[in-house]
Amino acid sequence: MKTLTRAFALIYRAPRLVVARLAVSRKATVGAALLFVLVMMGVLAPVIAPGNPMAVVAGQNLAPSWQHLLGTSGQGNDIFAQVIWGTRNSLGVGFVTGVLIAVVGVAVGLCAAFFGGVIDNLLTLLANVFLVIPGIPLLIVMAAFLPRNNLSIILVLAIAGWATTARIIRSQALSIVRRDYVAAAIVIGERRARVITTEVLPNLSSLIASVFFGAIGYGIGAQAALQFLGLGSITTDSWGSILFWAQNNQALFQGCWWQFVPPGIFLALTCAAISMLNFAIDEITNPRLRTVRQRRPARRERAALARARSRSAGAGEGLDFA
């Protein structure tokens, strides 16, 4: 029990360090702000667009107007309401998929790295097989055989997507498991569960955050693709299903751009926000990727610097990177 509470304390503290550093990064700030706005959009859907989004409220294929900000669909639904409400399903499915993939991927990756030997070989082989089988066809085929609902979509997305996470976690965990302090913990006689939760896991926290966000992005995009193909539940409102109805309705040929542009933009914004967060986490974990933005010295300073350099170079203490 004590082990468990301590593990939780560490897991709780470690991300806070990352969060503190994230706040400094501009990419992270923009990404987080965007994501926050999108989440709020879903949460506040009943306030922003009251009423049932699937209800037929007006004529078909109406262009955007003050009454219907983003026009209406081929069935006469209000697209603005559908996009706002669709946030719930799209982000929700993406989030659950992300959690599922992160849990499975971290568990498999950690086991493979920690136990090594035959277990590692088998798990790695399994992950590599899933990695090399093309994802989208596998998704489509699995979804085609399952009932059309959110649960099967999440399941299918997790089955096709866990391997990437497992592989990333394994390779990083491997380098941690080989460090001296882990060996020391084992030698002291710590139990395995404790070594994993207190020595290995906290050092993986930023990577886990990164794969978690990555999995959410993958989940949102892939769900939209499946729904666009008519493989999801088309009666629930989501960005993918709006696109499905737009395609079914031949929106392109009728010139109804408002039926497919908004959901696509929201999809792209969500995934871009997640990528930006991930990019920032990458830069924090891997300092070599960080772009150091230096103030360009003013002309007079530059001249002075150059003079100083040429002088010091003569004195043999040349390389001055400061």
Place this chain on the structure above:
Amino acid sequence: MRYLLTRLGFYLVAIWGSLTINFFLPRLAPGDPAATLMQRMGQMTPAQEQSIAVIYGLNKHVPLFRQYVTYLNQLAHGDLGISIQFFPSTVASVIRAAILWTLFLGGVSLLIGFVVGVSLGVLVAWRRTRPVDSIVTPSTIFLASVPYFWLAMAVVYVFALKLNWFPINHSYNIDVSPSFSFSFLLDILDHAALPVATIVVVSVGNWLITMRSTMIGVLSEDYITMAIAKGLHPLRVALSYGARNALLPVTTSAGIAVGFIVGGALLTEVVFSYAGLGYLLYTSVTSLDYPLIQGLLVIITLGVLGANFIVDMVYVLLDPTVRRP
């Protein structure tokens, strides 16, 4: 050689894995796809019935293992069953008619995307404190986040419907019968322009980001500092010293990228009604043509695995350290 053999072994395991998934899917799926299938098939010759029965495990009295062996044996002989929507054509013949289009679309986009993405990656890594990096990198991240099929829709809307520059859909003008003439070739290129552009635009971002990261890693190596200190031309440092070494890890990720691009090509084909495997997969899903769906998964997986093996061979050529005797 030893490296390639291990890889080959791995691909065999992967093929076996995907076939096994394919075998168990219809058997584990809720409901009874097999029974509905038999109802929809209509008239069949006894041989066709036998083939369907094997694929869907209708012979319930036969033990699962026996079914599995028969299934693999049937696949080994190239028998993928009979299509429902194109009844009585075999799945194999339907796929054969579509496969070249996908190879063409995917191959061309892969090549262009790789060259453009890697070159841009070198550029932004080399100039990473300059505006070009802070403009190009975020915008490609954004473009890479755009779903393939959505970009395809937008591209059709703008360039085909509004501007009328390119044809709206299909892989060639249906009014013209295919021939080996120059004008037909132009027609094909004309129809391929928009789909290829779509796939390239989305895939460039991933190449750029991978290349940028590895290139930045390489640029902080001592030999780069040395090369600059020697007074070599910056272009030479960037290309022969930086890019050449950064390209290796990028090639490794090319194998996985092939899978993504195939996926993207499939979705793009759906929007353009392009006569390749993706469009076929889409129509087979909407008409519940299970034998065709499964056959397509087998063929696409085989193709992607083959492409991965080629990437491995290229890797051996590029990196002397894996060439152990």
